[in-house]
Amino acid sequence: MKRIWAWGALTFGLLYFFLPLIGMTNFSLKMRRGEYSFDAYARVLADPKFQETFGFSVMMALFTILFGIFLIVPTAYWVRLKMPGLRPYIEFVTLLPLVIPAIVIVFGYIRLYNTSSWLPLTGTTTGTNLLLMFGYATLALPYMYRAVDTGLRTIDVTTLTEAAQSLGAGWITILSRIILPNVLVAVLSGAFLTFAIVIGEFTMAALLNRPAFGPYMQLLGANRAYEPAALAVIAFGITWACMGLIQLVTRFSKHTRAQR
Amino acid sequence: MAFLDIKNLEKVFGQNRVVKDFNLAIEKGEFISLLGPSGCGKTTVLRMVAGFETSSSGAILIDGKDVVSKRPNQRNIGMVFQAYALFPNLTVAQNVGFGLKVKGIAGSEADNRVAEMLKLIGLPDLGNRYPFQLSGGQQQRVALARALAPKPQVLLLDEPLSALDAKIRVSLREEIRMIQQQLGITTVFVTHDQEEALSISDRIVVMNGGRADQIGTPFDIYNRPSTRFVASFVGTLNLIEAKVIDPAANRISIGDQAITLKEPLGAAKVGDTISLALRPEAGSIVEGANGDTALVGQVMTSNFLGSVIRTRMKVGTAVISFDMFNSPGLTPPSVGETVTLRFTASDLLIIRE
Ligand SMILES: Nc1ncnc2c1ncn2[C@@H]1O[C@H](COP(=O)(O)OP(=O)(O)O)[C@@H](O)[C@H]1O
Ligand SMILES: [Mg+2]
Numbered sequence: 145m146k147r148i149w150a151w152g153a154l155t156f157g158l159l160y161f162f163l164p165l166i167g168m169t170n171f172s173l174k175m176r177r178g179e180y181s182f183d184a185y186a187r188v189l190a191d192p193k194f195q196e197t198f199g200f201s202v203m204m205a206l207f208t209i210l211f212g213i214f215l216i217v218p219t220a221y222w223v224r225l226k227m228p229g230l231r232p233y234i235e236f237v238t239l240l241p242l243v244i245p246a247i248v249i250v251f252g253y254i255r256l257y258n259t260s261s262w263l264p265l266t267g268t269t270t271g272t273n274l275l276l277m278f279g280y281a282t283l284a285l286p287y288m289y290r291a292v293d294t295g296l297r298t299i300d301v302t303t304l305t306e307a308a309q310s311l312g313a314g315w316i317t318i319l320s321r322i323i324l325p326n327v328l329v330a331v332l333s334g335a336f337l338t339f340a341i342v343i344g345e346f347t348m349a350a351l352l353n354r355p356a357f358g359p360y361m362q363l364l365g366a367n368r369a370y371e372p373a374a375l376a377v378i379a380f381g382i383t384w385a386c387m388g389l390i391q392l393v394t395r396f397s398k399h400t401r402a403q404r
Numbered sequence: 405m406a407f408l409d410i411k412n413l414e415k416v417f418g419q420n421r422v423v424k425d426f427n428l429a430i431e432k433g434e435f436i437s438l439l440g441p442s443g444c445g446k447t448t449v450l451r452m453v454a455g456f457e458t459s460s461s462g463a464i465l466i467d468g469k470d471v472v473s474k475r476p477n478q479r480n481i482g483m484v485f486q487a488y489a490l491f492p493n494l495t496v497a498q499n500v501g502f503g504l505k506v507k508g509i510a511g512s513e514a515d516n517r518v519a520e521m522l523k524l525i526g527l528p529d530l531g532n533r534y535p536f537q538l539s540g541g542q543q544q545r546v547a548l549a550r551a552l553a554p555k556p557q558v559l560l561l562d563e564p565l566s567a568l569d570a571k572i573r574v575s576l577r578e579e580i581r582m583i584q585q586q587l588g589i590t591t592v593f594v595t596h597d598q599e600e601a602l603s604i605s606d607r608i609v610v611m612n613g614g615r616a617d618q619i620g621t622p623f624d625i626y627n628r629p630s631t632r633f634v635a636s637f638v639g640t641l642n643l644i645e646a647k648v649i650d651p652a653a654n655r656i657s658i659g660d661q662a663i664t665l666k667e668p669l670g671a672a673k674v675g676d677t678i679s680l681a682l683r684p685e686a687g688s689i690v691e692g693a694n695g696d697t698a699l700v701g702q703v704m705t706s707n708f709l710g711s712v713i714r715t716r717m718k719v720g721t722a723v724i725s726f727d728m729f730n731s732p733g734l735t736p737p738s739v740g741e742t743v744t745l746r747f748t749a750s751d752l753l754i755i756r757e
Pocket of ligand 2: 443
């Protein structure tokens with residue numbers, strides 16, 4: 145009897161998840177009247193705007209991930225090592241981006257760093273991109289911090305640090321050769337979430353007027369019928385590819401298997 | 405001059421004085437154990453030597469140089485932890501070679517040193533394994549090799565055997581001692597296990613409440629404990645209350661039986677109560693046993709412990725335990741029996757706090 149309920153729940157969940165996907169995929173293939181075709185996909189992929197914005201967003205995502213790693217791994221490590229009492233507060237701060245709308249952040253940025261301010265970052269393309277990256281990093285903070293902190297929990301940070309110190313290692317060596325490699329798998333799951341956030345983000349990119357993928361999807365969705373569906377399927381494909389990659393990385397990281 | 409010299413070391417955590425006026429001079433190549441119950445400050449002393457904890461006051465000299473102001477990674481000290489603390493992302497060989505790499509030693513020189521270390525710990529073929537593929541005993545050996553590879557001036561071990569099975573604990577402690585003697589490295593070994601400390605140390609520091617109660621060879625510590633604490637912590641010991649009868653003649657009484665001590669009573673007056681210590685193995689009830697002193701008592705319990713039989717007897721209000729070696733021809737004393745315990749007066753120690 146219990147079995148039947150479990151299977152029922154599973155079936156319901158799968159239907160709930162897959163039916164819209166199937167419907168969307170089906171629709172995206174119907175651009176040509178009366179038969180299935182990949183016309184919508186061809187249109188999307190051939191659009192120079194798609195290539196341009198997608199390329200831009202991927203680059204932004206990569207920089208955001210790198211910046212996030214450099215910012216968050218040392219911070220989370222330091223908090224665990226030296227100020228464990230502060231952890232609840234730091235955690236609270238990292239959760240703020242979930243509560244504060246992105247539009248508030250971006251308006252704050254524009255107010256602070258406009259062309260007539262003390263640091264006119266919005267005056268140049270590079271400066272604006274930098275601002276956008278900071279914004280993305282803020283949005284990704286809750287996920288990234290949590291992922292890294294979880295990774296740090298699996299190792300004995302204090303003792304490993306002391307062991308490395310007694311062998312003569314300084315902070316850079318400890319972070320790069322001991323801490324980072326041990327939290328890499330956790331960092332990657334955070335990185336994947338960051339990637340997904342950056343690819344889909346609309347508000348910041350639009351208000352800072354950067355040619356990102358989010359505004360492009362929005363534009364396409366507002367003006368076309370079949371292409372947005374194709375685009376969504378493509379986005380899903382990318383997401384799943386990322387997840388597969390993480391699985392692979394986890395599988396191949398030799399030292400983390402089945403320890404304690 | 406001592407190679408590792410700890411002078412007037414103090415550590416205060418908030419209101420809590422955890423290490424108090426700790427003094428210890430260790431010769432080059434010596435193996436010293438810090439022995440004491442949990443919480444007595446052993447780890448804190450070790451961590452101050454390693455540099456992980458800053459001392460509140462006092463000096464720590466290694467080879468004549470004060471290291472107090474140096475950071476842990478500048479001290480050239482090898483450390484072995486209870487929890488092994490191997491780097492999980494590195495292979496055994498990379499773990500052992502870590503300190504060399506940090507020092508800028510690379511290539512065949514580093515490879516040779518790593519191979520030499522792995523041979524020293526008896527695991528020459530496990531260089532490519534990861535820590536999680538090793539047993540606890542093997543991991544701790546690797547941790548030892550890792551600490552020794554960069555040729556530290558001093559080796560510190562904080563209860564390195566506590567996480568291991570009893571059997572491995574005994575074999576590994578002997579191995580640690582052998583390697584230590586082979587390399588002639590100055591070593592401080594922290595433990596709460598008296599048997600461990602007695603079996604492998606050149607000298608033992610018995611710690612009590614942040615202080616060094618007594619520093620001496622295992623033989624000294626065991627046979628001539630200088631405080632009540634050392635006497636009760638190291639080995640099993642009878643603490644006997646006695647009354648002074650005649651201080652000038654060293655006469656005291658236990659129960660109603662008067663005996664003469666070897667040790668002078670000093671300033672004690674008639675009627676004073678003093679504490680005496682007697683090891684269970686110091687006396688015998690066998691007919692014709694040696695000894696210039698005898699106490700008569702009633703057997704309370706008699707426990708067969710395998711190689712020895714431990715008997716407790718009552719002398720007045722005092723309870724004294726004594727051991728005898730088991731042998732097939734022996735009849736164990738029965739409860740209620742009156743027996744005569746013979747021992748040498750010099751085995752009866754006066755415990756002055
Ligand atoms: N970082 C610390 N902060 C406050 N108290 C500490 C700290 N480290 C140790 N102590 C206290 O110091 C005392 C001695 O600890 P420790 O040196 O670890 O003892 P042992 O190693 O002999 O068991 C204990 O009472 C412990 O609670
Ligand atoms: Mg300890």
